[in-house]
Amino acid sequence: MKPYATKKLMITVGAAALLFSSPLWVTQPQVTVQAAAATSTQAQLSQAVQKTIDKLNKHYPELKNAEKAISRNNQMRDVIHIQFRIFSNKERTKVSLYADARIDVNSGALLSFSARDIPGKKPTARPTEAMGKEKAQSILKDFIGDAIKQYRIEEVTVNGEGTEAVANVRFVRVVNQIPVKEDGYVVAINGAGKMDYINAGDATGLQMDTSKFAAPSGVKQPDEISKHLEDMMHLSYEQKAKDISAGFRPVYSPVFTGYLDARSGAEIESGWTTKNKYGKPITVTAGNQRVFAKTNEEIATALSTFTPVPEGTVFKMTKGGLALEGEKEYDAKVGNKRFLVTTTNDQITYFHVMESLPREKRLTEAAAEEKAMAFLQPYLDAEVKELIPQMINKEEGMQSFLFFPVYQGIMVEGQVYSVKVDMHTGDIVSARFPVANANLSYDDASNVVGPEQAVQALLKANPLTLSYVFPSPNGRYQATPVLVYEQKERGGKVDAVTGQSIK
Template identity: 35%
Template sequence: MKHKKKLASTFFIASLLATTPLWLQPQTMTVQAATNQGQEAKLSSAAEKTLQTLYAIQPELKNTDKKITGLKNGVYELRFDKGIAPGKMELYAMVGLDATTGALHRYENEQEMQKQNNQPSEAVAKQKSAAFLQKLLGDDFKKYKATQTTKGEWDAVTYTRHEHGVPVFTDRYVVGVNNTSVMYVNTFEGAPLRADSSLFAKPGKVMSKEEVTGKIASLMELTYSAHKKETGKPALKYSLESTGYLDAVTGEEFESASSLKSRYSDVIAVKPGGKKLTVSNADEAVKVLTEQFQIKMDGIELERDAHTPAEMKGEGETIYRSKGRDGRITVYTNNNEVTGFQVRGKVEMGNAIQHGNKLANAQLSYEQAKEKAMQFLQPYLDVSVKELKIDQTKIMMPSATAYSFSFYALHDGVVVTDQQYLVNVDGQTGEIVNFMDYFTKPTAPFPDKKTAISKEAAAKQFLKDRPAVLGYMFPVQNEKVQAKPSLVYSIDTVSYFLLDAVTGKSFK
């Protein structure tokens, strides 16, 4: 089945680990408090009211087997299964409900998603999505305006709240539809708050166009690429490193739950070893793991991966995986040169993912784990690498027990975005559980950074095609969405922006 279309900010980068979000997994789990009492948890009165509304919208839900599969961060996760044969059940739908407000966080109807190739017309998409939300939200539905979600198609409609004539950027519903019904509803962080209109202050004096341009200029970041696709040569680039929202009066940056801004560490001086490892078969891969990377195989054997389609592999890439069904250990090679490995726990499902390098019951601190990562990495650094920075917000191949470090090489003090190394360190044992070498060798000299256009010129080019938009958002502080809306300028960080810093032209 073609996967339903959702906005990337709805589900933050758990996709890097190719695992299914917890609430979409087939297994069920009971709420801890309920388990201690020996019975399933009960919904709050607000959540129960919304559930009854969903029953009215989708009567088939009443005829399914309902389970509360989790209560996490104040959200009930509900699973609905229907019988297909004696003793056999299959997933019908999944629902997330806010325990405090009762608001819908998400809705997925697996049965309707099976029909999603049946693309609706614009009229049908608007009619089906509006009918669903109108029943769900009642009079509040009048505050929302519909826009197309995907260019050229109407398989999803986005409804954005408006107050005082301007959008509330983080109060949105994305409604996926087919010709017969609603397939899914995703919300942005502000929607479940169901904030009263009285909380939104009327727009007053805000930053001028020139002030906005100046602020955008301060957020422009100069970076290198070792390999520009069009020419195959290194390039000097500007990219915008922003949370996506600026206080409309002061220019202060605000974070939303979907902000993906890089935050690089201080410069780290290194002594590269330039060490390369090669393997030509599974046995040699085992030998490298045990002798070079000190991985305890405990009788585990590797075999060449014959299941991953060729189109999903890089040119010259060979993958070795541990035999059996657990797939705990993976080794990656390119033209027989080892480019990385991954060691996963015996039980590591989607609910084990974490995104903030904040581990429960860790025996090592972040700094201790970073030191182990550096000690491991230096022998394998390309000889040209003399300095590194860590992108402290980039978490790759995450798990609940491992710290993740994404290191970037510097050239002339500037980050090279395609000269990256990943090292993940188990926070309990200090073992290296992931290593990936994404280093790209340049085929020509890097451009001189002194030839770059000014940040102000880069900002003007950015805003020419992506004007800042005035509206409201619900900021996030200490990982918690604040209920008080702020008047902001929204800065486009969704569409891909890279500017050639020498010519001033946008990369295509």
């Protein structure tokens, strides 16, 4: 790829992440289709997808002659990913055309397109905001027709240097004068007035019929809905300051998906929203063991306390004097295994064993949690009597757990233990321990305010607003939107002693 194309790709990904904060799309194995086999390409694509490709060809005719690598993903919605390539040498090592697109299989909605490296006239001038705004509206209308009336321009910026710059035009969807979450576009126009890239929100194009959007009449008022938040307020201890010696204070924070049905008050799952789900407190017997290593040579012996280390493994220090004073990092590689170790004041506080082998899941989550607890107890600080578990980060063949200590019946954040279990073998492949400190101070929590007062303080600082969302209760989007209340800004905390919002 040419140097400028690499830079353009960075701008594309950056804009998408900045404006929509969407995760990278995971694709299935690709099926490559040669340009000469046009009929087989047509057979693999739905009519809706082909219509969108025809519109892309209108803007960039060069795409018609490109080879197409096609993959399909149906994680949140059914999407086709197409990579367009033209190779300029027999060895197929040089690419003269490089572009890609993501298109909804059912509706044909263009979810993303990047003209990373397409030959032809290159920009000779920097785009202006006015030109970008005009061209973006015209191009977007080509793809969505009269539905563009449902979108309004929220922001226009010019990013990049000289002729490499693009005008980013952000469109947001509004129905019944209420915003639709994760439904919008960012259209980037280069100095030649051409579409450089387009990125859509995760829910864009799921439902374009505005009659399917319930009118806001008859919804509950925010103060009625706020009562549903009282059961979702989570009381925990958090650090008062970056320096842990400042101690911990009790705080309330909302633990929910972020969306409440505007009529019923029920939680609504939508898109990639996550909710912390904690287990019941577990009584533990702390072993209060510490494992230390001062030199490269001592790391292997010390690490073998936690996990098997092949004899003769040699560790090297990769970093010293990191963000935390006294922290050091070491690593070693033996065969297909790599070992990472972090020490803090010579105490091992983290290790990770990486092995690139596909693993078939054999353990249940309950069995994995038991193994994590059995591993962890010898290394718990003496003051720890109870732990609250949280299952997180599901990976292929792996399962991670967080364990929070409990003080005076309240969960303590900032002193968390983490353990990752291989779901095939039951081995512990990673663990992190808080820096041992027996002199931590905790504010008295015997006179904390109630959840009702906490909710009032929280919403006074961060009020509820109406939005439409597309539910995804089973990990896939539904095309029927729901009118919800959400906080104007996500999150927020309340000091549980004073009852005041924390900024």
